[in-house]
Amino acid sequence: MKPLDVLIVGAGIVGSSVARECALLGWRVGVVTGGTLAGSSTVAGMGHVVVMDDSPAQLALTAYSQSVWRELVPQLPKVTEYEQCGTIWVAADHDEMAEVQARHEVYARGGLETRVLSASDLAAAEPNLRSGLAGGLLVPADGVIYQPAAAAYFLHQAQQHGAEIFPLRATAAAHGVLRLADGTSLAAPRIVLAVGAECELLPAMQIQRRKGHLVISDRYPGFLRHQLVELGYLKSAHKVAEDSVAFNIQPRQTGQLLIGSSRQYGNSDSEIETAIMQRMIDRALDYMPGLRNVSILRAWTGSRAATPDKLPLIGPAKGLADDDTLWLAAGFEGLGITNAPGAARLLVNAMVGRASAIDATPYLPARLNAGAAVAYA
Amino acid sequence: MPEMLSLRINGATVRVANGTSVSAAMLIAGQPTRISVTGEPRGPVCGMGICFECRAIVNGMPHQRTCQLLCEEGMTVETNR
Numbered sequence: 001m002k003p004l005d006v007l008i009v010g011a012g013i014v015g016s017s018v019a020r021e022c023a024l025l026g027w028r029v030g031v032v033t034g035g036t037l038a039g040s041s042t043v044a045g046m047g048h049v050v051v052m053d054d055s056p057a058q059l060a061l062t063a064y065s066q067s068v069w070r071e072l073v074p075q076l077p078k079v080t081e082y083e084q085c086g087t088i089w090v091a092a093d094h095d096e097m098a099e100v101q102a103r104h105e106v107y108a109r110g111g112l113e114t115r116v117l118s119a120s121d122l123a124a125a126e127p128n129l130r131s132g133l134a135g136g137l138l139v140p141a142d143g144v145i146y147q148p149a150a151a152a153y154f155l156h157q158a159q160q161h162g163a164e165i166f167p168l169r170a171t172a173a174a175h176g177v178l179r180l181a182d183g184t185s186l187a188a189p190r191i192v193l194a195v196g197a198e199c200e201l202l203p204a205m206q207i208q209r210r211k212g213h214l215v216i217s218d219r220y221p222g223f224l225r226h227q228l229v230e231l232g233y234l235k236s237a238h239k240v241a242e243d244s245v246a247f248n249i250q251p252r253q254t255g256q257l258l259i260g261s262s263r264q265y266g267n268s269d270s271e272i273e274t275a276i277m278q279r280m281i282d283r284a285l286d287y288m289p290g291l292r293n294v295s296i297l298r299a300w301t302g303s304r305a306a307t308p309d310k311l312p313l314i315g316p317a318k319g320l321a322d323d324d325t326l327w328l329a330a331g332f333e334g335l336g337i338t339n340a341p342g343a344a345r346l347l348v349n350a351m352v353g354r355a356s357a358i359d360a361t362p363y364l365p366a367r368l369n370a371g372a373a374v375a376y377a
Numbered sequence: 378m379p380e381m382l383s384l385r386i387n388g389a390t391v392r393v394a395n396g397t398s399v400s401a402a403m404l405i406a407g408q409p410t411r412i413s414v415t416g417e418p419r420g421p422v423c424g425m426g427i428c429f430e431c432r433a434i435v436n437g438m439p440h441q442r443t444c445q446l447l448c449e450e451g452m453t454v455e456t457n458r
Contacts, residue, residue, distance in 0.1 A: 218432075218439075218440050219414065219440075220439060221458065293438065295440050
């Protein structure tokens with residue numbers, strides 16, 4: 001049998017995207033996955049395909065990746081529920097309105113269309129928001145996807161192009177050999193770690209788990225039209241030392257409402273914590289009082305894979321491991337769904353020595369080793 | 378002869394005996410309580426508030442378990458979509 005060209009550890013949205021891109025190259029691909037096929041960080045997330053402007057590198061990657069999603073949309077199966085509903089960043093007061101204007105300009109410089117909404121525009125766009133809000137920023141190209149189905153579709157496409165799935169945990173990865181939990185091993189000239197928040201195979205990745213809670217409601221079609229996120233989200237998402245919550249709500253195609261969000265560092269258990277979930281719900285009720293009459297079906301938690309500088313690790317593991325066979329696609333924090341298809345292309349281009357549509361330097365893993373000064377800032 | 382009352386179910390007036398549950402009134406009217414996410418009409422199954430199949434919109438409030446509610450004069454009930 002033809003030897004494997006690449007082994008991919010992890011079959012979440014990132015591993016599946018990488019597997020698909022590699023298989024489309026005509027490579028013989030092996031996917032090693034110890035858990036369920038769509039991995040844990042992937043299934044726990046919101047599926048918000050969102051352009052984020054918290055740093056120029058993040059803006060470049062999210063915008064590029066979103067354009068790849070849009071290119072893929074015509075072929076995505078209906079079960080992936082892709083919906084370009086747009087995001088509205090909600091401004092509560094005049095200070096946040098100033099922020100809206102600033103972000104509008106940042107997006108414009110990146111060639112991205114956004115629209116500044118006045119208080120009355122906002123009320124008309126989302127009648128269930130409370131009165132007295134200052135306005136918002138509409139990002140019409142943002143969308144929502146049912147990401148477990150998208151991951152499964154990418155993996156299925158890879159399989160149709162010959163990829164093989166090995167449903168086993170990888171216990172060690174080095175110099176082209178992947179050891180598996182049953183004592184056997186696999187070999188390939190390239191090993192890609194697409195491991196989400198599970199960085200045991202290469203602790204030098206310095207990934208920390210950042211826990212989040214989500215709740216989903218029964219079906220209320222028409223209650224919500226856009227994904228809404230409070231502008232304070234950026235402030236709270238950047239606080240790394242303390243637990244934070246932010247109003248973040250998403251309309252699903254079924255009419256269900258997906259409500260978040262919370263962030264907790266250094267908390268690796270998956271228990272639902274009622275205190276922080278209550279804070280999260282109270283925040284949502286503050287913005288949308290009508291949620292009081294909405295019935296909630298389920299709550300769950302998940303782990304975001306956070307790197308010290310909030311940018312993902314995409315590229316050779318050089319600098320973190322003395323091993324030319326190891327490649328990384330991990331550490332996507334809350335943007336794994338958004339960034340997966342773009343990251344897969346950057347990685348595959350790097351592996352074959354092809355140029356990418358955007359500069360991949362800011363995401364190179366070696367940056368983490370540029371000095372001991374890297375702090376969780 | 379039991380005391381009767383009137384309510385509106387999907388726009389039509391229905392007369393039922395006082396003490397009738399809303400889910401029973403919807404059965405009398407031949408109306409589904411809700412439409413499933415795949416478009417199937419649904420009606421009450423357990424009759425005791427456990428299965429959630431009898432959810433309907435009652436007086437404008439969606440997802441009300443109609444087997445746990447008694448009909449009231451002038452009530453409006455709609456299939457939950």
